[in-house]
Amino acid sequence: xxxxxxxxxxxxxxxxxxxxxxxxxxxxxxxxxxxxxxxxxxxxxxxxxxxxxxxxxxxxxxxxxxxxxxxxxxxxxxxxxxxxxxxxxxxxxxxxxxxxxxxxxxxxxxxxxxxxxxxxxxxxxxxxxxxxxxxxxxxxxxxxxxxxxxxxxxxxxxxxxxxxxxxxxxxxxxxxxxxxxxxxxxxxxxxxxxxxxxxxxxxxxxxxxxxxxxxxxxxxxxxxxxxxxxxxxxxxxxxxxxxxxxxxxxxxxxxxxxxxxxxxxxxxxxxxx
Amino acid sequence: xxxxxxxxxxxxxxxxxxxxxxxxxxxxxxxxxxxxxxxxxxxxxxxxxxxxxxxxxxxxxxxxxxxxxxxxxxxxxxxxxxxxxxxxxxxxxxxxxxxxxxxxxxxxxxxxxxxxxxxxxxxxxxxxxxxxxxxxxxxxxxxxxxxxxxxxxxxxxxxxxxxxxxxxxxxxxxxxxxxxxxxxxxxxxxxxxxxxx
Numbered sequence: 351x352x353x354x355x356x357x358x359x360x361x362x363x364x365x366x367x368x369x370x371x372x373x374x375x376x377x378x379x380x381x382x383x384x385x386x387x388x389x390x391x392x393x394x395x396x397x398x399x400x401x402x403x404x405x406x407x408x409x410x411x412x413x414x415x416x417x418x419x420x421x422x423x424x425x426x427x428x429x430x431x432x433x434x435x436x437x438x439x440x441x442x443x444x445x446x447x448x449x450x451x452x453x454x455x456x457x458x459x460x461x462x463x464x465x466x467x468x469x470x471x472x473x474x475x476x477x478x479x480x481x482x483x484x485x486x487x488x489x490x491x492x493x494x495x496x497x498x499x500x501x502x503x504x505x506x507x508x509x510x511x512x513x514x515x516x517x518x519x520x521x522x523x524x525x526x527x528x529x530x531x532x533x534x535x536x537x538x539x540x541x542x543x544x545x546x547x548x549x550x551x552x553x554x555x556x557x558x559x560x561x562x563x564x565x566x567x568x569x570x571x572x573x574x575x576x577x578x579x580x581x582x583x584x585x586x587x588x589x590x591x592x593x594x595x596x597x598x599x600x601x602x603x604x605x606x607x608x609x610x611x612x613x614x615x616x617x618x619x620x621x622x623x
Numbered sequence: 624x625x626x627x628x629x630x631x632x633x634x635x636x637x638x639x640x641x642x643x644x645x646x647x648x649x650x651x652x653x654x655x656x657x658x659x660x661x662x663x664x665x666x667x668x669x670x671x672x673x674x675x676x677x678x679x680x681x682x683x684x685x686x687x688x689x690x691x692x693x694x695x696x697x698x699x700x701x702x703x704x705x706x707x708x709x710x711x712x713x714x715x716x717x718x719x720x721x722x723x724x725x726x727x728x729x730x731x732x733x734x735x736x737x738x739x740x741x742x743x744x745x746x747x748x749x750x751x752x753x754x755x756x757x758x759x760x761x762x763x764x765x766x767x768x769x770x771x772x773x774x775x776x777x778x779x780x781x782x783x784x785x786x787x788x789x790x791x792x793x794x795x796x797x798x799x800x801x802x803x804x805x806x807x808x809x810x811x812x813x814x815x816x817x818x819x820x
Contacts, residue, residue, distance in 0.1 A: 357693055364683065364700060368707040375711055379718040405728075478795065 386415045386439065393435045394424060399501040401425040401522025415439070425449065426520045448539040449521035451504070451514045454587075455490040455533055456546035456562035456608050456615070458509035462486075464559075477530040484510075485559035488549040490533055496525035506616070513616050541593030545570075546615060547608045550585045562608050570594075570602035570609050627755045628764060634820045635768035641739045642776040643813040648739030652777060653802060655730050662781035664723045666774030668712055668731060670767065673740050676705045677766025680744040681759045694748075701744045709735045743769045780809060 391411040402423045404410040413419035414435070421427065421435045436442060467483035469475050473495035476482040482491045492510030504518035505525060514525075516539065526534045533548055545564055549556050553565030566584035578594040580587050586609075588594065596611050604610070641647045648669075655665040680701050688694055713731055717724045724731070734740060747762040755761035783805055792801050 353692070356691055357696055360687055360691065360693060361696060361700060361703075365703060368703065372707055372710050372714070376714050379714050381717050381721075 384415055387411045389438060390414055390435055393431065393438065395426040395431065397426050397501060397520075397522075399426060399520075399522045399524065401520070401524065425522045449536045450516050450519040450539045450612075451521065451523070451525050451534050452537050452544050452612065453490060453496070453505075453512045453514055453525075453529075453534050454544070454546060454548040455488075455511065457484065457486055457489040457560045458511045458562070459492070460509075460561065461489065462559040473528070474530045486549055486556070486563070488531065488533075488551075489547075489560065491531065495528045495530075496534060499524045499528040514612070515616050516612050537588075537590045538593065541588060541590050542596040542611045542613070543588060543594050543598050543609065544612055544615070545585075545587050545609050547585065550583050552584050556584075557606075562606055564608045565606055567605060570598060570604060573602040574598050624755075627761075630820050631755065631761065631765050632768045635765055636772040636775060637813070637816040638819050640772045640776055640813055640816075641742070641769050642773055643810040644817075645742065647742040648737050648773055651730055651733065651737060652773075652780065653799075653806070655727070656777055656781040656784055656802075658726075659778065659781045659785055661726045662777045664727055665730060666770075666777055668716070668727065669734060669737070669740070669773055670770040672705065672708050672712055672734050673743055673770035673773070674763060674767040675708050676701075676740055676744055677747055678759060678763040679704050679708070681747055681757075681762035684748045685757070685759065697745070697748050698741075701741060701748075705740050705744070706735045739769070739773055776809070776813075780806060783809070 387408075388411075391408050394407045394411060396407050398406040400406065402410045402419065402425065404413055404419070410419060410424060414421055421432050421439075421441075424432070427435070462485035463483055464485045465483050467476055467479065469479050471493050473482075473491040473493040476491045476493050482493075484491065490511050492507065492512070494505075494507045494512065496512050497505040497507050501522065501524060502518050502520055504515050504520075506513045506515060512525075512534075514534075521536055521539075523536055526536060528534075531548070537544070546562065547556075547564035549560075549563055553563075553567070556563035557565060564584075564586055566581070566586060568581065568586065571579045571581060571586060574594045577592050578589055578598075580589045599610055599614070602609055635641075639645060642649065642652045651665060651669070655661050683700060683704065684697065688696060688700065709732060712734075713724075716727075716731065743766050747756055747765055750756035756765050784802060787801060787805065796804070
């Protein structure tokens with residue numbers, strides 16, 4: 351008998367033997383698993399993003415079946431998915447609002463540079479070293495930490511600025527945790543207009559470093575209805591409980607154009623959306 | 624005979640500790656050492672898998688692979704043996720202690736690829752033919768002692784890390800950084816045992 355034949359035979363025999371042992375033990379020590387868990391997991395989006403706070407879709411399915419969590423805690427599920435799962439489990443699910451992430455900064459590479467940062471290309475590292483290279487101490491660092499954290503490829507890095515594509519964003523919140531500047535917020539998807547600035551400094555100070563900053567002129571506040579915009583110090587922001595309509599962008603004519611729709615913000619350079 | 628066993632025991636646990644001087648099995652050493660409970664559970668699983676893997680692999684090696692001149696199959700067969708043993712542990716553990724099963728999580732199936740287990744088995748197979756380690760009982764004892772050494776390192780380290788959680792660590796050193804520094808110091812401390820056997 352040739353050596354190869356012996357080799358194949360012995361490995362085969364060992365494999366079959368071990369397989370039989372495992373099979374027998376698996377029968378003897380079989381654990382009953384709630385079949386609903388498997389079914390719920392099938393109905394879930396299987397993105398395993400962890401946006402619900404559990405280790406993955408399997409873990410979440412377990413929690414849902416044992417009633418430790420409700421289906422609508424899954425940020426990725428569409429309303430239809432949630433309805434299907436709730437129907438399967440015989441419970442009533444509440445309607446939930448779709449949330450998307452917004453990076454509250456419009457400062458691209460054009461922002462004045464205070465120092466050249468040569469370290470590890472990661473926002474958290476950049477923040478540790480004298481708060482990064484850009485002149486604005488509140489804006490996007492542009493090291494793509496959020497973009498890398500996004501399991502859905504919804505964040506594009508363009509000219510050193512993180513831009514969220516709403517169509518791809520499911521609102522799992524991974525990027526929100528990543529940003530060392532706390533620049534990213536989860537907001538209701540129905541809000542179309544955002545203020546792309548996060549710096550609370552005085553308008554003149556901001557304009558020195560960034561031409562796309564909110565100078566606190568309040569044009570948008572006047573153009574909007576009462577309560578749609580909020581003013582905190584020198585920074586205006588959208589009141590997401592009562593968001594203004596998309597028409598506000600035109601009505602307000604923001605002088606620095608930091609007030610704009612998310613669509614226009616994410617649109618490819620050169621095209622007018 | 625007895626002194627040979629003693630040498631294996633002391634050697635595997637203290638002098639040539641798998642984690643701290645051979646640098647094998649670093650992944651679970653850093654991954655499951657956040658809490659003492661989990662570390663103890665992991666240690667139990669590794670002791671079980673490593674002892675059994677050493678016994679079974681040594682038997683297969685000395686009664687099948689060596690006589691048939693199939694030594695080139697060692698790595699392949701050993702990995703198959705280890706993988707099935709881990710599968711067994713997983714099935715049994717899920718039935719007997721669901722809590723431990725949950726807390727070990729992904730690290731239990733990852734024992735399959737734990738280089739400490741394969742390393743131990745390969746060291747047994749490659750040991751000198753006249754040494755006690757090449758017999759099946761010697762190999763089993765070596766496997767058991769290596770696993771105990773691994774457990775010792777894991778338990779020591781997880782106790783240290785539990786204390787470190789409460790300590791006021793400089794910001795730049797928080798988390799993984801201080802853990803790696805601690806592991807390095809622990810390894811240096813174990814260097815003191817060299818020359819014991």
